[in-house]
Amino acid sequence: MRPVTxxxxxxIVAAIVLSALVVSRLHRPGTRWRDVAQQxxxxxxxxxxxxxxxxxxxxxxxxxxxxTNLTDPVTIPYRAxxxxxxxxxxxxxFSHASLSHLTGNLAGAAVVAPIAEYAWGHYPAxxxxxxxxxxDSEGDSDGERGGVRxxxxxxxxxxxxxxxxxxxxxxxxxxxxxxxxxLGPVIGFSSIIFAFAGFAIVHYPIATLIATxxxxxxxxxxxxxxxxxxxxxxxTPSPATAPSWAGIAIQGHALGFFIGLVLGLLVLxxxxxxxxxxxxxxxxxxxxxxxxxxxIYWFGEGNTYLLFRGPGVAIVVxxxxxxxxxxxxxxxxxxxxxxxWLLRRLTGASSRDLxxxxxxxxxxxxxxxxxxxxxxxxxLELAGFEREDESGPLSSNGSTDRGDRIRxxxxxxxxxxxxRPQSQTQRQAxxxxxxxxxxxxxxxxxRATQRGxxxxxxxxxxxxxxxxxxxVNLAVVESASDGSAPGAIEIDDYVIEYDENxxxxxxxxxxxxxxIDDSGLAGSGVIVSNERHSIWLEAVTKEQLEATGSExxxxxxxxxxxxxxxxxxxxxxxxxxxxxQVWLWPEGDEENRQLAHESxxxxxxxxxxxxxVTLGTDAGEFVLEVEEIETEMTSTxxxxxxxxxxxxGGVVFERTEDALVASSDGTEVVIATMEEHEY
Numbered sequence: 001m002r003p004v005t006x007x008x009x010x011x012i013v014a015a016i017v018l019s020a021l022v023v024s025r026l027h028r029p030g031t032r033w034r035d036v037a038q039q040x041x042x043x044x045x046x047x048x049x050x051x052x053x054x055x056x057x058x059x060x061x062x063x064x065x066x067x068t069n070l071t072d073p074v075t076i077p078y079r080a081x082x083x084x085x086x087x088x089x090x091x092x093x094f095s096h097a098s099l100s101h102l103t104g105n106l107a108g109a110a111v112v113a114p115i116a117e118y119a120w121g122h123y124p125a126x127x128x129x130x131x132x133x134x135x136d137s138e139g140d141s142d143g144e145r146g147g148v149r150x151x152x153x154x155x156x157x158x159x160x161x162x163x164x165x166x167x168x169x170x171x172x173x174x175x176x177x178x179x180x181x182x183l184g185p186v187i188g189f190s191s192i193i194f195a196f197a198g199f200a201i202v203h204y205p206i207a208t209l210i211a212t213x214x215x216x217x218x219x220x221x222x223x224x225x226x227x228x229x230x231x232x233x234x235x236t237p238s239p240a241t242a243p244s245w246a247g248i249a250i251q252g253h254a255l256g257f258f259i260g261l262v263l264g265l266l267v268l269x270x271x272x273x274x275x276x277x278x279x280x281x282x283x284x285x286x287x288x289x290x291x292x293x294x295x296i297y298w299f300g301e302g303n304t305y306l307l308f309r310g311p312g313v314a315i316v317v318x319x320x321x322x323x324x325x326x327x328x329x330x331x332x333x334x335x336x337x338x339x340x341w342l343l344r345r346l347t348g349a350s351s352r353d354l355x356x357x358x359x360x361x362x363x364x365x366x367x368x369x370x371x372x373x374x375x376x377x378x379x380l381e382l383a384g385f386e387r388e389d390e391s392g393p394l395s396s397n398g399s400t401d402r403g404d405r406i407r408x409x410x411x412x413x414x415x416x417x418x419x420r421p422q423s424q425t426q427r428q429a430x431x432x433x434x435x436x437x438x439x440x441x442x443x444x445x446x447r448a449t450q451r452g453x454x455x456x457x458x459x460x461x462x463x464x465x466x467x468x469x470x471x472v473n474l475a476v477v478e479s480a481s482d483g484s485a486p487g488a489i490e491i492d493d494y495v496i497e498y499d500e501n502x503x504x505x506x507x508x509x510x511x512x513x514x515x516i517d518d519s520g521l522a523g524s525g526v527i528v529s530n531e532r533h534s535i536w537l538e539a540v541t542k543e544q545l546e547a548t549g550s551e552x553x554x555x556x557x558x559x560x561x562x563x564x565x566x567x568x569x570x571x572x573x574x575x576x577x578x579x580x581q582v583w584l585w586p587e588g589d590e591e592n593r594q595l596a597h598e599s600x601x602x603x604x605x606x607x608x609x610x611x612x613v614t615l616g617t618d619a620g621e622f623v624l625e626v627e628e629i630e631t632e633m634t635s636t637x638x639x640x641x642x643x644x645x646x647x648x649g650g651v652v653f654e655r656t657e658d659a660l661v662a663s664s665d666g667t668e669v670v671i672a673t674m675e676e677h678e679y
Contacts, residue, residue, distance in 0.1 A: 008229035012222065040121040042159045046114035048167025053109055055168065056189055059094040060102050065561050071099050074556040076494075079185040082473050082534045087557070092187050093175030105189040107219045109196070111211040116196040117167055119203035119264070122159040174259065180473075181466035183251040185537070191249070191256035197287065198260025202268060202275055202327050205283035213290050236678060241544070245295040246305045251465060254293055258462040265327055265455055277328035285320040289313075299504070319461065325454035334448045475534075487584050487596030491562045493532045494555045498566070498582045498596035500524045500542055526553055526566050526584075540566060545582070549677030552587075563587040566596075570675035571622060571639070571660065573615045575605025578675055581617055595620045604671040608651055609664040613671050615639075626651050 037044030060066045064073035073096065077085075080092035096102040155161050171192060178191035200208040268274065288294065294312035297305055488497035504523040526540035540551045550567045565587060570580025582597035601616030607629070614625040622639040626649030635649035645654040651664045658674035 002229075005227070005229040009226045012225055016222075037118070040118050040123060042122045042163045046117045047160075047163035048117050048171075049109065049113035051164060051168045052113060052171045053106060055172075056094050056096075056102070056106065056109070059091065060096055063091060063558065064095055065556065066099075068561070072552075072554060073098070074554055074561045075187060076528060076530075076535065076537060076539075076555055077533070077557045079187045079535075080179040080182055080473075081185045082475060083180075085533045085535070088185075088533075089179045090176065092179045092182070093192055094189060095187050096189065097187055101188060103223060104220065105193060107216050107223065108193040108212070109189065111216045111219060112193060112196045112200055112208065115200040115204060115208055115211060116260070119200055120162075120167065120267070122162045124157050124162070174256075177259065178252060178256050181255055181469045182249060183469040183472055184249065185535075186249045186252045188249070191252040194253045194256035194291070195260035195263075197291075198257040198262075199264040199267075200260075201283050201287060202261060202264035202280060202323075203273075205275055205279040209283040209287055212287060241541075243305060243307075245292060245307065246297055246299075248292065248295065250293065250295050250297070251469065253291065255462070255465045255469075257288075257293065258458065258465060261323060261326075262459055262462055265458070268327060274328050277324050280327060281320055281324040284323050285317065288316045288320065322454055322457050322461075326451060326458045329449075329451035329454050331449045331451055334450060334453055485596075487582075487594035489564055489584050489586060489594060491555055491564070491586070492557070493530045494535075495529050496539075496553055496555070496564045496584060497527050497529075498525065498584065499527050500597065502527050502538075504536075504538070526551070528553060528555065546578075547678050549675075565590070568675075568677075570599070571615055571672045572675055573602045573604035573613075573672045574670060576602035576615070578602070579615045579617055579622065580675060581620060581622075601625075606662070606669045606671055608662050608667055608669060608671075611649060611651055611664070613651065613662060615672055624648060624653055 034044050041047075060073060064075065064078060066073040075095065075097050077087055078091045078095040079085075080088045083089070096105065156166070174192055174195055175189075178195070179186065182191065197208060197212055294309065294316045296308040296312040296315070298308075300306050485495075485497040485499065488495055490496075502523040523538040524542040525538055525545060528537045528539045529535060539553045545551055545566060545568050549569075550565065553564045553566065555562055555564070563586070565585055567583045568580055569583070570578050572578045578599070579602050580599050581595060583593045584596045585593040598617045598620075601614050603612060603614045606613070610629050612627050612629065614627070616623050616625065623636055624639060624646075625634055625636045627634045628649065633649070637646045637648035637653070639660065640646045640653060640655045642655055642657070645652055647653070651662050653671075654661045654663070658676075659670050660672040662669055662671045
């Protein structure tokens with residue numbers, strides 16, 4: 001550590017400690033932080049989170065051999081390539097691609113894992129609905145089985161077991177699940193961090209949002225300041241690289257987040273607790289936007305990528321509402337007529353307003369009621385009853401009771417307990433009571449509630465996220481290199497080669513056909529493949545190697561690692577395309593460099609005394625071809641060494657430093673310069 005960095009590290013730590021002490025003097029809450037933490041954590045410490053962080057660091061140092069090279073760990077065998085790479089499936093969720101990758105994930109785990117552990121708790125008996133249940137004698141008739149169950153229950157509720165065993169064990173299982181159902185060759189602890197966030201956010205929405213967005217950013221800034229107090233940056237052009245979001249496992253992040261959500265919702269249901277709906281909706285929405293869960297993307301042809309920003313934002317908003325309903329919606333049964341229920345909610349109309357009036361018969365328009373009434377009157381007329389007027393009822397000179405009785409029999413009027421016919425009001429009241437009883441019975445029989453339906457929808461989203469990875473992870477790399485390519489290097493089961501027109505085995509044939517034909521998406525650069533373990537990786541792109549000039553690729557496994565060097569050298573003819581060679585060799589064996597690629601030749605735009613000059617490469621040697629325009633005669637010579645000169649076709653070529661100068665009959669011009677690399 002540089003003296004300046006060490007000095008500022010002391011200043012930063014002292015400033016933070018002093019600030020905390022001063023604020024603690026100014027603000028004296030009724031309940032101390034330590035007391036709050038000790039309510040749910042053993043001694044107020046998130047021991048499980050510390051154990052998990054220690055496991056992640058140990059994997060990076062000792063499994064990935066980060067202890068040998070802290071900034072360049074072994075990564076290729078520890079990715080979850082497919083279901084046929086068990087080593088990668090077991091280690092992917094706890095491995096990392098670089099030191100910065102590890103640092104970022106450790107910061108995320110440090111702020112959100114303790115919140116999730118606090119929500120889970122080391123003292124389950126303090127949660128009202130999470131207390132151990134006693135078993136009746138009938139259920140535990142077998143004494144031995146009852147004793148085992150009792151001991152297991154005792155272990156489950158023991159604080160130190162929950163802190164040091166159960167919580168880390170749950171994280172390990174969660175890591176295996178995210179590896180099994182992660183899309184593509186995932187690596188990193190981030191899926192589990194998102195699971196922590198999903199579990200914590202349904203219990204403490206605002207606290208989780210502040211911790212994951214603000215506190216994590218502050219922690220990373222302080223960490224970088226402690227490592228490098230003063231940095232010097234030089235404005236230089238950057239090589240062509242993929243956008244930052246194209247290297248993020250969005251599906252893995254969403255998968256972990258929804259696993260945590262489902263587990264958190266189940267715990268809330270068990271404890272009969274509900275979060276604040278507005279706080280939860282706001283926290284989920286802002287967390288998803290800030291963490292890029294809207295960044296749905298896919299690969300296009302060449303070095304192009306498709307970002308579905310609009311659909312991603314819309315999906316996030318809808319899912320935020322769905323998650324809120326799954327945790328805070330009422331337990332009322334689902335409406336039997338959802339369209340009518342929705343209209344009633346939107347318009348404010350009652351159910352009575354949306355139904356046709358009960359007395360809206362069709363008498364006035366000649367409908368069934370009018371027809372029925374006319375038939376009754378016809379029966380009375382045949383029985384000797386007469387109509388008093390055009391609109392009045394039929395009568396029979398004092399035989400009113402007899403006429404009423406005929407009407408009752410015709411329309412089926414019910415009688416009360418005393419044998420008297422029920423009035424119209426009594427009949428309406430009886431019908432309403434029967435309808436209410438039937439509706440109540442139907443609602444009682446219905447077990448689907450609004451919150452339950454929303455939870456099933458969240459679980460369905462989780463199933464879709466997990467299911468989409470299964471066919472991809474079952475795929476086998478069928479066209480891995482057999483090592484016969486020019487300059488290919490074989491190390492154990494790995495083949496390292498350079499190819500500018502390789503078929504991308506990770507995405508070809510499994511993309512979105514409606515957006516682009518991905519049946520032959522190409523990869524270009526240094527390719528690492530392993531047919532036995534279904535590994536295919538574009539380790540170094542052509543553009544990256546062009547910018548840097550040299551790179552290294554590390555392969556290995558438990559207990560061993562090997563490094564392969566890649567170098568690109570070339571010349572740039574004036575006005576023409578670059579002519580270059582790519583070489584590969586294992587570390588420590590540079591004498592056995594292998595020529596992996598030679599580019600096409602290129603002509604300089606300068607014409608010297610009626611002659612053209614073309615620069616090319618042949619069998620690992622750069623050559624110059626001189627052609628007379630009139631006679632079309634050609635002469636060839638190798639590019640001279642530094643401070644040397646050669647002659648071909650009447651043109652003298654002299655190499656001075658990084659330039660190649662051609663001269664003929666007093667004409668002198670620079671025809672090519674050595675390829676320069678920006679990094």
